[in-house]
Amino acid sequence: MPRLIDSKILSVLSGSALDEFVLRELLASGKYRKHTERLRDRLGKARAAAAAALGRAGMAVEQSATDGIFLWSRLPAGVDSERLCVDARLEGILLANGSMFSISGQSAEYLRINAAYGSDPALTQFLGTRCGAAGAKVAGWSRTSL
Numbered sequence: 001m002p003r004l005i006d007s008k009i010l011s012v013l014s015g016s017a018l019d020e021f022v023l024r025e026l027l028a029s030g031k032y033r034k035h036t037e038r039l040r041d042r043l044g045k046a047r048a049a050a051a052a053a054l055g056r057a058g059m060a061v062e063q064s065a066t067d068g069i070f071l072w073s074r075l076p077a078g079v080d081s082e083r084l085c086v087d088a089r090l091e092g093i094l095l096a097n098g099s100m101f102s103i104s105g106q107s108a109e110y111l112r113i114n115a116a117y118g119s120d121p122a123l124t125q126f127l128g129t130r131c132g133a134a135g136a137k138v139a140g141w142s143r144t145s146l
Contacts, residue, residue: 040067043115047071050118057124058132059111071113072098076131081108084130093126 026032050071051061059073075081081097088095098110117123
């Protein structure tokens with residue numbers, strides 16, 4: 001029985017020969033590196049476009065993280081994040097309340113937004129209507145006075 005156990009353990013320490021060959025070729029050819037560089041570039045452009053669009057919609061995008069697929073956006077004062085997420089869902093938009101991603105649950109004033117969708121016109125129009133108006137009231141001006 002011990003030889004059978006040893007054989008089983010040794011047989012699962014590595015993948016199939018085909019998988020290992022494909023991986024070796026992918027890494028040796030530089031295709032994976034090129035792919036990740038292109039992906040990083042596309043993600044950077046998407047993050048910049050999303051941050052600009054969200055800013056125009058009245059959101060304050062945190063600049064603490066410059067990489068990654070998510071942006072953290074602070075809601076203007078007076079905007080109820082729970083209600084905003086419910087209303088967005090009714091319009092076919094899925095928003096992620098920041099408290100869902102916080103161990104302490106203290107990030108309710110934030111939304112976590114996927115960079116690839118952060119500049120989507122439906123999202124930014126919705127947020128502009130809900131958050132832009134709230135931000136304008138807090139700042140003491142209104143869009144109608146412009």
